[in-house]
Amino acid sequence: MDKYLVFGNPIAQSKSPLIHQMFAEQTQQDISYSKKQPEEVDFKAEVSAFIIAGGKGANVTAPFKEQAMQMCDQLTDRAASAGAVNTLSFADGNIYGDNTDGVGLVNDLKSHNVQLTNKTILLMGAGGAARGVILPLLAEYPKQIIIVNRTTEKAEQLAARFNDEKICAISYSETAKTTFDVIINATSASLSASLPDLNPACITTNTVCYDMVYGAELSPFLKWCSQHKSQLVIDGLGMLVGQAAESFFIWRKVKPQQSQVLAKLRNKLQGID
Template sequence: MDNYLVFGNPIAQSKSPLIHQMFAEQTQQAITYTKSQPEEAEFKASVATFINNGGKGANVTAPFKEQAIQLCEHLTERANMAGAVNTLSFRDGKVYGDNTDGIGLVNDLKSHQVQLTNKSILLMGAGGAARGVILPLLAENPARIVIVNRTVEKAKLLATRFNDEKLSAIGYSETAETTFDVIINATSASLSANLPDLSPKCITEKTVCYDMVYGAELSLFLTWCAEHKARQVIDGLGMLVGQAAESFYIWRKVRPEQTQVLAKLRSQLQGVDK
């Protein structure tokens, strides 16, 4: 029986143990998956203890994703460019780090038949959540990705980090000047039920709007997008399941099917399945 867990603080709300338990049952993998809530100063020691106890891998969520990079002897390109790790693997006495958030987002968009190739994408926010999805989005060969942030300088710094001519940065006031095929909210605004200062002029009836936040109801942002006639609005529950599926594949070399897991989580969120 191989042991895995997720590190975070707080962590009580985490759905990762349930998701990975369902993946394991579906693929007949003999694993346990639990959760751990160390204090920030204890994170490194907690990982070391888990490794010493025979742990095979771990997911990492807030506030430890940046700290986790410092523990890794090997990083994937997407983890290095994201500046954050959400998947740790322990093999041959070494620590390997990856970031599966971006591929989780891209695969969720594709599962909703959202085209990204040659499309114009607006990415809202310039923090860790935005940074983690840029490389996988670029891999889909969009026409352009425009990063918008309250502090434009932060958005410009993020754009230059990736050194790609398809990336640019603007302030929210400039979103009134053009339209986008796909708009992705990677800000924390929805967590506090706030609306970013996005101009409704950048949304058309062909625009798909995505919010990384999920809940029983549509977020304020997605409700606002729907009111402004967006073609499709999608929350981040599929991204959560998708990033977990990619972590599971990294560890077990088996790709789980996500549809039933997503349906189970959705019914739980809506209070149908207690």
């Protein structure tokens, strides 16, 4: 039986073991998947110990994604552009790093029939969550990706990092000047039930609003978007399942079906077994 796990701190809340267990049952893969919560100073030693114990791969969540990248012998383009790794594979004495977050986001948007090609996308946030999805979004040929952040300088630095004419940065006050086809919240605002300083004038009835946070109810941000005309709001649960499915494919070369897993997780969130 091949062994996998997820590293994070905290990690008790992680749904990854349940998701990968369901993927394995569905695809008849003989694997075990557990979770581990090392201290930051012990992360690299714990990964090495897992490899020695025969581990085949691991997912990595906060706060270890940058450390994981530093351990890799080889990175995919999307991991390199993200500056962070959430999927490790161990083979032939090497550590391979990938980042599946952006693919999870893009595939979730597509599953809701959201078109990204030639669309104007507002990406809120300039941290790791935002950085990790830009390359996969660019691969969909949007008209423009506009980054907005509480500290405009950080948004400008992130835009400059990609050196692409389709990417630019603005301040929150400037969001009053235009409307967007898709708005993606990659900030942590919803975790503290606060709202970013987005001007409601930038939302139309056709604006799709997406929050990477998920829960039993809509996040404060998505509720606010609904109140300001948006007719399609989407939380991040599908992104969670999508990034896990991509990790599973990297390890097992089998693409799991996501809708049943997503439905089961949604029911669990809402207290329905």
